[in-house]
Amino acid sequence: MDIIANYGWYLLISGCIFGFFMAWGIGANDVANAMGTSVGARALTLAQAIIVACIFEFAGAYLAGGEVTSTIRKGIIDPSLLTDTPELLVFGMLAALLAAGSWLLIASYNGWPVSTTHSIVGAIVGFAAVGISVDAVSWSKVTSIVSSWVVSPLMAGTISFMIFRSVHYLILDTDDPFNNAKKYVPGYMFLVGFVLAGVTLLKGLKHIGLDLSFFEAIQYSILIGLGIAFIGSRFLKKINNTKVERGDIVFDGVERVFAILMVFTACAMAFAHGSNDVANAVGPLAAIVSVVQSGGEIAAKSVMPWWILLVGGIGIISGLAMLGYKVIETIGRNITELTPSRGFAAELAAATTVVLASGTGLPISTTHTLVGAVLGVGIARGLSAIDLSVVGRIIVSWIVTLPVGAGLSILFFFTLKGIFS
């Protein structure tokens, strides 16, 4: 108790700084995959991608980031064991942020594939299991999180496979692909709006003063979906069936229709990413804040202060604006194979899966989900060549990241504990 009373503000401020930098790192690195696909498909220019990402990452983080944040904050650890020693939770969360942050720095410096989500989950489990007690970890929650890491790419792959097959059936393999594209693409736009709005509204926007019942939420989602389809079809009217050169790629009418659709799925992707990944940075921060602000009380019921999501959102977009654009540019230049009709299928599937996970409070890796989605398109014969060794690398990155994240956070945890006692 004394520690919280004496050093509470220092701990809180360092938590804010670490959390902000974590968010900054997510913005600088992780957003790139989500947006790079759209830039690669030439659906967005680099500048447009940054603007879209800033707006929708922030919206996703702020509007739909609460569930995953609360999982990171109090779902993985059972806080009831810590009522007598609240400072341990604060140290642990600081250690987890430090561990995940430094591991991400080391890994990206060396070009190793790691996921922010896996680092932070590994780190939290690590300090809790070793630093506090094995029982402090809510293992059932951890099991469901880990299985969601397997399920999410599979689910995204299945969805993207089905979306791409439907595109094939309704549009590409017909006598008049161009007009059919114009006819059916608004339907996909509706899906984008409906899924995003649905998950966000169902999970509630109480923190901005919007409290809807289930049916109201569904109704509003349908309206938003229709609205988006309507806006989209206005844009589609302007497209004619001629070939246009964009950058180094020639697009025919069909692909240009899909490029419009991809602007929408890119927004969805940024929203989904923001809603899931912001928690990696601000989840631990939220835990620290709630302990410090309540003067050392671990109240499981305490409401998360809204400004925490704000810190995360701002952190992400500043990382994106400072470094992320470079990575997006590199990715965009290198994936020209993913044409808009493929890219949208992958993005829509990945965004749907990630948003669903965000709504359920499961922290998953957006990149891995997107990888699953792209594989789905490949299996539907939408891509000529896909490197399966990436899948192997992802599995290795899990096996390495979890123990390393855990080990580092144990180290930082005992260091912090030593400093303050």
Added chain:
Amino acid sequence: MDRITDLIKKSPFVPIQKHMEVSLRSTDELLNFFESATQSKWEEAQTTRRKIVDLEHKADELKAEARSLVPKSIFLSVPREDVLELVKIADEIPNIVKNISGLMIGRHMEIPTVLIPNFIKFARECAEVCRIASNATNQIDELFQFAFGRNAAEEMQKLLTELDLMEDRCDETEIILRSELFKIEKDLPPIDVMFLYSVINKVGELADTAETVGHRISLIASK
């Protein structure tokens, strides 16, 4: 960081298409070569021959590039064997062109004047078969773009029918050419006649190979 770029690989068909373009250029050069050779301008023929050799080297590089893009870890939307087989067959075209030009330049081979019109016609027709095969290779993009849809596959089949027709015409001209040679072969030095037949064979082989390339593509398109 995982990069989504690592996942999506370059299509092996890009170097295959470039390879076919190089093959086509080398058959065009072969026509120039015949032009010079039939007029006994061996200096000129030598220059063309050098271009042909260069093109053959370039084709080899592209062949290697295409092969490097289909290792086991890469998941392809078309059977790997078909792609490798296509590369292998397509690579014979610049090789045959090189052989023909080598054979003729080494012996300063004279084409008997009576044969020249049909010989040139035959060579042009064979080059045309290569051109159609190259068009078919370029059409593979459409196949991918429309995800192997019915329409794109039908377009491809049309092109391949055209290819077969052209190859038939080639065969007919070859028969005429052979019978012309047969009529005069007694009056020519036997060794020269032997090599003339060999050159005609090889030019015909060029058209055959180009046709096989087309058939391989049709296999890929129909799967």
